[in-house]
Amino acid sequence: EDEDDNLGLEAWERSYADDRSWEALQEDESGFLRPIDNSAFYHAQYRRRLRTTARIQKGLIRYLYIVIDLSRAAAEMDFRPSRMAVVAKQVEAFVREFFDQNPLSQIGLVTVKDGVANCLTDLGGSPESHIKALMGKLGCSGDSSLQNALDLVQGLLSQIPSYGHREVLILYSALSTCDPGDIMETIQKCKESKIRCSVIGLSAEMFICKHLCQDTGGSYSVALDESHFKELIMEHAPPPPAIAEFAIANLIKMGFPQRAGEGSISICSCHKEVKVGVGYTCPRCKARVCELPTDCRICGLQLVSSPHLARSYHHLFPIAPFDEVTPLLNDPRNRSRSTCFGCQQSLLSSGNKPGLYVACPKCKKHFCLECDIYIHESLHNCPGCESL
């Protein structure tokens, strides 16, 4: 019924009907309508996120399988344009973000369709190959089967080295599962293989998913709408807390290839084409590879560059959360330190009253709320501590 109404409207009218833009306004003290000031709200959200990621050891080398449910429930249109399209788009963004934050980890894709689980792509470190494979196969039909998916993933993950952390992320749209045997046995096997299973549901909470996640130490959440789904899936991009017994610490042999000389011609081992000047040379067998990180196809050595390792160093040297400061109105020091140290924005809100700001516990410099979020979520350096 909603759709029939929408078909008669123009696109610009639909944006008012769907987005309900009047809800983004509120009245201020003089009776004028103003857009809702979201900065304090985003800051409160960010503080909640910060509390959960305390200084605990994280599993940095992850082998993650994403299970995408392509049963007929994924064709439902409560997420526009359809659940499956939203899932595909967010998985693409997630894969890019995942490799950005975990350059040494690998992802594989599994789809469940007509009650059968298929491996779409093998574990690999290149985002483009996964995204291309996903975009090609987006038809939905049949039932969904949780047990078949878990069986397949458990078999595939048993082949990875013992220092890696094994994870599964299941994006489940259906409300039922069609299993050939006892799923509790499968869950027990996953628990013994030390696989951390997490589920994001798109319809409603299911007991079996909750039980699976609780048993294996993963997280279970149900998405309310598209933006909530995006938030939930991005929570899985940073490395989860590592359970120490799950992965055995080991020394991994890796190579640091140099860039091939300008003008040198050779055949690359990944595409079997002639390449001039671009690419890297494996230090052990001297084969040419086109991009990093990768495994050398000839000798099997894992090839990385030092920036790839450096991308994960901020997990090892995290910066302390900043303390919220409620300023005293008559404090004479307020006038001298009234700008954010990072961006030089004034910390006084409208009317020359001091607004809410934060201070670093070590260097004691003041920062505005937006710099606080940027420093802790993206930059991972405190400008004040680095300037000492």
Add this chain to the structure above:
Amino acid sequence: MASAPSKLYSDDVSLVVVLLDTNPFFWSSSSLSFSQFLTHLNQVVVIATGYNSCDYVYDSSSTGNQSVGNGRMPSLCATLLQNLEEFMNKDEQLGKQEPEGRIACSLLSGSLSMALCYIQRVFRSGLLHPQPRILCLQGSPDGPEQYVAIMNAIFSAQRSMVPIDSCYLGAQNSAFLQQASYITGGVHHKPQQLDGLFQYLLTIFGTDLHSRNFLQLPKPVGVDFRASCFCHKNTIDMGYICSVCLSIYCKHLKKCSTCGSVFGQAQTQSDEPSATNRKRKTTDA
């Protein structure tokens, strides 16, 4: 690859954040006079990278600096030089010890972080904002203790799609600046003749990002991405990486010296890396 969403830039307006190396130990040994350094730039913010501190020195968009003396060149320079003088005095007062004879490094990581915070503020200022980029004028050598902080700043700049150009005036090569320009898509150049510095700055670093598609700028040559081992600080081709803390070693060890994990057997307790406990004296959560 960076995953930042596409942004709307006003094509003809650029913002350059210049990080000026003011390490006095370097400038006293260099033949180039400091005051000949400055060029006429459009919308510019200058952050001074000192030996003991970093600070904003000049902001062309702040109201106090505009329309002074009809906006002519000499008056703009005068404000900048005056602020620089004050900064150098403050910086000197903060310092305590003398170096051993080697030119000590300046705080590049601090000024890079401040520049990125300022650029984030510019991004928040509305839909059409200037195209930002960072220009580092650096003479001091790299400080190895700043490696992690500089790499964090470089990756954050890559995600926000902010190129970092670098002009290195010192004697040796700066690996940090070469990597920064390569990863973020900026231009790195080490001028051969310091007398012609103004020409280098104008023709290479003065070009805005849109014009760079049509111009021939110095290409990155010989950027070395090999790592150094943690035990001897040698550059290595092949090494061993601890799977827990990603420390690099050149030969096989029984125990990781950074995080204390024993290799080859299951850990019973997860400890924080001991090096971080020494560096950051905060209590565990």
